[in-house]
Amino acid sequence: MSDIALLPSVTTFFRRDHGMFIDGRHIPSTSSNKIGVINPANGETLAHVSDASDSDIDDAVVSANQGFKVWSRTSPAARAAALFKLADLMEKHREELAQIETCQSGKIIQISRAFEVDQAAHFLRYYAGWATKITGETITPSLPSFTGERYSAYTLREPIGVVVGIVPWNFSTMIAIWKLASALTTGCSIIIKPSEFTPLTILRIAELAIEAGVPAGVLNVVTGTGRVGKALIEHPGTDKVSFTGSVPTGIAVGKGAMEAKLTRATLELGGKNSVGFLRDIDLDKAADGIIEAGFLHSGQICAAAERFFVHRSQIESVMDKLSLRLRALKIGSPLDETTQFGPVTNKQHQQKLAGFFATARAEKSTIVHGGNIPDGPGCFVEPTIILANSVNDTLLNEETFGPIATFLPYDTEDELLHLMNSTPYGLSASLWTNDLSKAMRLIPEIEAGTVWVNMHTMLDPAVPFGGIKASGIGREFGAAFIDDYTELKSVMIRY
Numbered sequence: 076m077s078d079i080a081l082l083p084s085v086t087t088f089f090r091r092d093h094g095m096f097i098d099g100r101h102i103p104s105t106s107s108n109k110i111g112v113i114n115p116a117n118g119e120t121l122a123h124v125s126d127a128s129d130s131d132i133d134d135a136v137v138s139a140n141q142g143f144k145v146w147s148r149t150s151p152a153a154r155a156a157a158l159f160k161l162a163d164l165m166e167k168h169r170e171e172l173a174q175i176e177t178c179q180s181g182k183i184i185q186i187s188r189a190f191e192v193d194q195a196a197h198f199l200r201y202y203a204g205w206a207t208k209i210t211g212e213t214i215t216p217s218l219p220s221f222t223g224e225r226y227s228a229y230t231l232r233e234p235i236g237v238v239v240g241i242v243p244w245n246f247s248t249m250i251a252i253w254k255l256a257s258a259l260t261t262g263c264s265i266i267i268k269p270s271e272f273t274p275l276t277i278l279r280i281a282e283l284a285i286e287a288g289v290p291a292g293v294l295n296v297v298t299g300t301g302r303v304g305k306a307l308i309e310h311p312g313t314d315k316v317s318f319t320g321s322v323p324t325g326i327a328v329g330k331g332a333m334e335a336k337l338t339r340a341t342l343e344l345g346g347k348n349s350v351g352f353l354r355d356i357d358l359d360k361a362a363d364g365i366i367e368a369g370f371l372h373s374g375q376i377c378a379a380a381e382r383f384f385v386h387r388s389q390i391e392s393v394m395d396k397l398s399l400r401l402r403a404l405k406i407g408s409p410l411d412e413t414t415q416f417g418p419v420t421n422k423q424h425q426q427k428l429a430g431f432f433a434t435a436r437a438e439k440s441t442i443v444h445g446g447n448i449p450d451g452p453g454c455f456v457e458p459t460i461i462l463a464n465s466v467n468d469t470l471l472n473e474e475t476f477g478p479i480a481t482f483l484p485y486d487t488e489d490e491l492l493h494l495m496n497s498t499p500y501g502l503s504a505s506l507w508t509n510d511l512s513k514a515m516r517l518i519p520e521i522e523a524g525t526v527w528v529n530m531h532t533m534l535d536p537a538v539p540f541g542g543i544k545a546s547g548i549g550r551e552f553g554a555a556f557i558d559d560y561t562e563l564k565s566v567m568i569r570y
């Protein structure tokens with residue numbers, strides 16, 4: 076097979092002079108600094124975006140505050156209607172958005188279509204449904220009445236204000252949609268700062284939002300480097316940051332937000348997610364599960380697993396079966412519909428992964444499969460299996476965010492639990508077994524925000540998602556996001 080042809084609308088979009096999306100339209104940046112957006116599959120420059128100036132940032136904040144005034148007074152039903160329409164428009168432009176996303180991120184086209192468009196639209200509709208269901212509660216105050224007076228109280232959930240949504244490069248569309256949907260559903264406005272590596276798709280979606288009826292100023296997109304994100308978060312005119320990214324940047328963001336003016340912060344950070352296979356598991360099922368848990372989108376998924384614990388008696392067989400599956404993966408151009416495994420998203424990340432391979436060799440971990448960077452201009456990395464020497468090996472402890480599965484054998488279930496929890500992170504984990512009683516007893520002992528059984532990496536908008544320990548603060552999805560995007564106001568009445 077060969078690459079699909081790019082739609083004319085996609086090539087035209089790449090050629091545009093991209094500015095900022097502020098006050099409902101594209102406006103030229105006042106900065107002359109440009110950032111090249113590189114196609115990681117072949118190293119070619121796709122487009123240029125602007126690195127926002129301080130005055131661009133100020134303009135976006137003014138626009139978002141004006142947008143907030145309008146949107147927070149818009150009826151919940153009208154807010155929901157605009158978001159449902161945006162989901163429809165994303166589906167209408169499915170192929171265009173998927174192609175832009177694949178070109179900028181290297182994500183295989185099937186994943187761009189299924190996740191970055193179809194799933195993102197599904198999430199958007201789920202959130203839109205909440206707009207009309209956000210409620211406070213009525214309370215009977217507890218104080219005694221002294222002179223016959225009575226009291227009544229109730230709470231209001233009020234939108235927090237202007238949200239800054241900081242988005243990483245791995246799922247630039249879906250994660251931006253999670254943030255804009257949370258903000259717009261609750262009546263907030265938002266300024267999205269995409270990653271400098273993947274800024275394009277959300278610039279196109281912002282135009283669709285206007286077509287869907289979202290008023291000007293409610294959704295703004297400001298492009299640039301981390302400096303731009305920091306300036307937005309610490310700006311006196313913003314009220315909350317919703318950040319998704321790495322742990323070190325997340326800690327800096329949290330500190331900056333607190334110091335600025337106790338700006339509220341939701342931090343969805345990285346992880347080093349564990350998988351434990353109990354002895355009763357079918358070994359083919361285990362090998363298929365590892366592909367699902369560790370290699371989808373070349374492992375560049377925050378919830379993906381990187382640490383795999385298998386009973387000592389089974390570990391060789393599991394790694395053999397996994398090697399066979401990895402050998403059969405079709406690695407190639409992400410625009411070829413038959414490709415199963417594409418490049419990683421940028422050169423810096425490819426080099427970081429090369430560094431992990433060097434560390435594994437230096438520490439004398441066993442590289443069972445892969446462990447190399449193929450020659451060529453694309454950011455390809457071999458899918459890799461590593462057998463660690465002990466729980467202290469770097470590859471079992473540091474997040475690689477790449478297609479690297481590191482294994483360690485265990486002997487007893489107590490040891491398995493200890494190994495699964497021996498990480499400062501706690502985003503996700505999975506347990507694979509047919510023994511329901513054992514699973515039910517082990518689940519409460521596992522230190523992670525999400526525990527899957529016989530599956531891994533599947534996110535559902537109805538199920539809250541977020542990290543414990545060093546993997547973050549706050550929850551997305553379900554009803555849990557409402558607390559993070561609203562302030563609770565108490566009202567008490569004497570009569």
Ligand code: NDP
Nearest residue numbers: 242243244270271300301304305320321324343344345377
């Ligand atoms: P980074 O932390 O490097 O960057 C995330 C975003 O923050 C980017 O938009 C980046 O801009 C911006 N940024 C960088 N510095 C600052 C700053 N000082 N202030 C404000 N914003 C800043 O993460 P990556 O983009 O490398 O993404 C990968 C990481 O994201 C992994 O650790 C992964 O686990 C995590 N992640 C977590 C998820 C979750 O839900 N828990 C989901 C997806 C990813 P720029 O790109 O321009 O530098």
